[in-house]
Amino acid sequence: MKITGVNTYLVRPRWCFVEIETDDGLTGWGEPVVEGKASTVRACVEEMKEYLLGNDPMRIEDIWTTLYRAGFYRGGPVLMSAIAGIDQALWDIKGKFYGAPVYELMGGRCRDKMKVYSWIGGDRPSDVARDALEKKEKGFSAIKMNATEELQMIDSYEKIDAVLERVAAIREAAGKYFGIAIDFHGRVHKPMAKVLAKKLEEFDPMFIEEPVLCDNMESFRDVANACNIPIATGERLFSRWDFKRLLETGYVDIIQPDLSHAGGITEVKKIAAMAEAYDVALAPHCPLGPIALASCLQVDATSYNAFIQEQSIGIHYNTGASVLDYVNNREDFVFAGGFVNLPKLPGIGVEVNKELVLEESRHPHTWKNPVWRHQDGSIAEW
Numbered sequence: 001m002k003i004t005g006v007n008t009y010l011v012r013p014r015w016c017f018v019e020i021e022t023d024d025g026l027t028g029w030g031e032p033v034v035e036g037k038a039s040t041v042r043a044c045v046e047e048m049k050e051y052l053l054g055n056d057p058m059r060i061e062d063i064w065t066t067l068y069r070a071g072f073y074r075g076g077p078v079l080m081s082a083i084a085g086i087d088q089a090l091w092d093i094k095g096k097f098y099g100a101p102v103y104e105l106m107g108g109r110c111r112d113k114m115k116v117y118s119w120i121g122g123d124r125p126s127d128v129a130r131d132a133l134e135k136k137e138k139g140f141s142a143i144k145m146n147a148t149e150e151l152q153m154i155d156s157y158e159k160i161d162a163v164l165e166r167v168a169a170i171r172e173a174a175g176k177y178f179g180i181a182i183d184f185h186g187r188v189h190k191p192m193a194k195v196l197a198k199k200l201e202e203f204d205p206m207f208i209e210e211p212v213l214c215d216n217m218e219s220f221r222d223v224a225n226a227c228n229i230p231i232a233t234g235e236r237l238f239s240r241w242d243f244k245r246l247l248e249t250g251y252v253d254i255i256q257p258d259l260s261h262a263g264g265i266t267e268v269k270k271i272a273a274m275a276e277a278y279d280v281a282l283a284p285h286c287p288l289g290p291i292a293l294a295s296c297l298q299v300d301a302t303s304y305n306a307f308i309q310e311q312s313i314g315i316h317y318n319t320g321a322s323v324l325d326y327v328n329n330r331e332d333f334v335f336a337g338g339f340v341n342l343p344k345l346p347g348i349g350v351e352v353n354k355e356l357v358l359e360e361s362r363h364p365h366t367w368k369n370p371v372w373r374h375q376d377g378s379i380a381e382w
């Protein structure tokens, strides 16, 4: 088999899809994207095209290694997200060739279904207790919310109290054992992260996420020492080598590699195995589209340490189009009792609604991250 075509499409709300065609008629889909830099990643995939055309799509490991190592420069969000989408599409082709879901080609599933959680509250959380209750009534046993809005390096305890009030309201509404994940979103700096983490302890959160940015990896020690809450992070790390440094700190409990950012299925499967050897859990990051989600589920299916999956159906970012709009086999993505079934179709598990993809790509989105500023006019982390 040979790769004969590589097509890229920008689709709303903020994604990029790649379609890899072969000379025997099989087609694979991937989702190479960095949120806010979709056109940049698309250009990167286009640039990688000449390493793909004429190559055997079954040699995923060799193609991955070519794209990673032969380019001399490596790593980072743009290059690794381009590789990630290509890698997903190649696994999709391989699965379709063998007539099996990707997880069957990676050792088979080690669980029957995957626990999922839902986002509540948006960028500027309010009325989260009502939202959490609504999710609980839909069968979810866990939610995630943003902790704070803008928070300066040293900031008012009024903002800390506002977080605590929201979390308390959720705990009260949803009950003692409902899973509450609290995303600091890299908005919080070390001095306030320690304070906030310690105060959140009384609410028994499922985990806190990105309490500080991975740029400040050494500070996880201080956060971990300040509280008794599992610490999650990793959506802004992109390779085994990035995660090696994180795991070596010894202070992180859950890693969150993104299947569309960290080199795809091939790489995240390896990252997951490295984490398992450190007794660290896996909860892949996925505020993205259906191909990214299905890729996550393929890795979750075969990773012992995977315990919960993020998904973006109904997330605040999705305006204009949503995850399932691009999926013809929507019945495979029904959530029941807080779980989703593992993908069933050969390949990644998504039958893509190509008509909508073509329609969307005729007027490509230009989604950008918002620019936030503090009261004094200085830039705030979003």
Ligand SMILES: [Mg+2]
Pocket: 183, 185, 209, 210, 235
């Ligand atoms: Mg996050």
